[in-house]
Amino acid sequence: MDALGIDLKLLIAQAVNFLILLFLLQRFAYKPIIKMLDERREKIEKGLSDADKAKIELSKAEEESERIREKAFKEANEILENAKKASNLKAEETIKKAAQQADKIRSHAAEEALLAKDKAMTSAKLELSDLFVLGLQKIVGNELDDKTKMELTKKAIKEL
Amino acid sequence: MKLTPKIYALLLIESLKSDQPEKIASKFWYLLQKNGQYKDLAKIINRLDQEYASSLDMILADVYSAEVLDDEHLAEIKNKLEKRFAKKVIIKNIAKKRFIGGIVVKVNDVEIDLSIEGKIRQLRQSLSN
Numbered sequence: 001m002d003a004l005g006i007d008l009k010l011l012i013a014q015a016v017n018f019l020i021l022l023f024l025l026q027r028f029a030y031k032p033i034i035k036m037l038d039e040r041r042e043k044i045e046k047g048l049s050d051a052d053k054a055k056i057e058l059s060k061a062e063e064e065s066e067r068i069r070e071k072a073f074k075e076a077n078e079i080l081e082n083a084k085k086a087s088n089l090k091a092e093e094t095i096k097k098a099a100q101q102a103d104k105i106r107s108h109a110a111e112e113a114l115l116a117k118d119k120a121m122t123s124a125k126l127e128l129s130d131l132f133v134l135g136l137q138k139i140v141g142n143e144l145d146d147k148t149k150m151e152l153t154k155k156a157i158k159e160l
Numbered sequence: 161m162k163l164t165p166k167i168y169a170l171l172l173i174e175s176l177k178s179d180q181p182e183k184i185a186s187k188f189w190y191l192l193q194k195n196g197q198y199k200d201l202a203k204i205i206n207r208l209d210q211e212y213a214s215s216l217d218m219i220l221a222d223v224y225s226a227e228v229l230d231d232e233h234l235a236e237i238k239n240k241l242e243k244r245f246a247k248k249v250i251i252k253n254i255a256k257k258r259f260i261g262g263i264v265v266k267v268n269d270v271e272i273d274l275s276i277e278g279k280i281r282q283l284r285q286s287l288s289n
Binding site: 125128129130132133136137144146148149150151152153154155156157159160 | 225226227229233236237240241260261262263265272274275276277280281283284287
């Protein structure tokens with residue numbers, strides 16, 4: 001060993017030193033670093049997993065949102081359609097009522113006109129007949145002498 | 161309480177049949193005064209004839225004509241009415257100067273209009289219908 005220039009004691013001392021250093025590194029450096037790296041890896045993995053989950057959640061939320069939007073749109077359409085139908089029905093009903101009212105007014109007016117016509121006719125007839133009777137009474141009353149009047153009375157007694 | 165002319169007429173007729181006519185007659189005047197119905201006297205007298213005839217189971221016929229009718233015509237009317245109503249009839253002839261001709265006979269609520277005015281009225285009615 002001496003011939004090779006190796007000092008056995010130094011070698012042993014260096015080996016012991018190396019082992020001590022290795023032990024110390026193993027004990028105080030490698031393990032914490034590896035642990036830290038593991039933790040870091042886990043964190044990253046968890047982060048990635050969370051990101052994936054979030055992505056999936058986001059996708060689900062987007063789907064849900066889309067579904068809700070479609071549903072809302074559908075419901076809004078239905079409401080609109082119903083409102084249109086109701087509005088149409090109401091409009092039809094209003095038109096029907098207005099038509100009925102118009103018919104009633106027309107019929108009433110026709111009746112009124114007929115009544116007015118009848119009234120006018122009756123009044124005219126009455127006036128004419130009054131005039132006629134007045135004339136007749138004057139003519140008959142003035143023209144008949146007592147003898148004729150008595151004849152009329154006798155005739156009435158026979159009719160009794 | 162006001163009474164109808166018929167009630168007054170019946171009261172007077174009762175007085176004619178009663179033993180104490182004065183008492184009933186005074187009651188009649190008392191009621192007339194109490195009820196303030198002197199103005200109804202004409203109606204009561206008119207009704208009296210009718211009720212009197214009725215009390216004798218006869219009917220009173222008012223005959224309206226232009227002139228007062230002679231007995232012959234009145235008898236003819238009486239006969240006809242007695243046949244028609246199957247009762248004895250008392251005739252009351254009333255002359256109405258406004259009459260042109262013919263007669264009107266009133267028996268209770270029945271009126272038989274055979275006057276010229278009636279015929280003209282009928283004519284007017286048929287003209288106005």
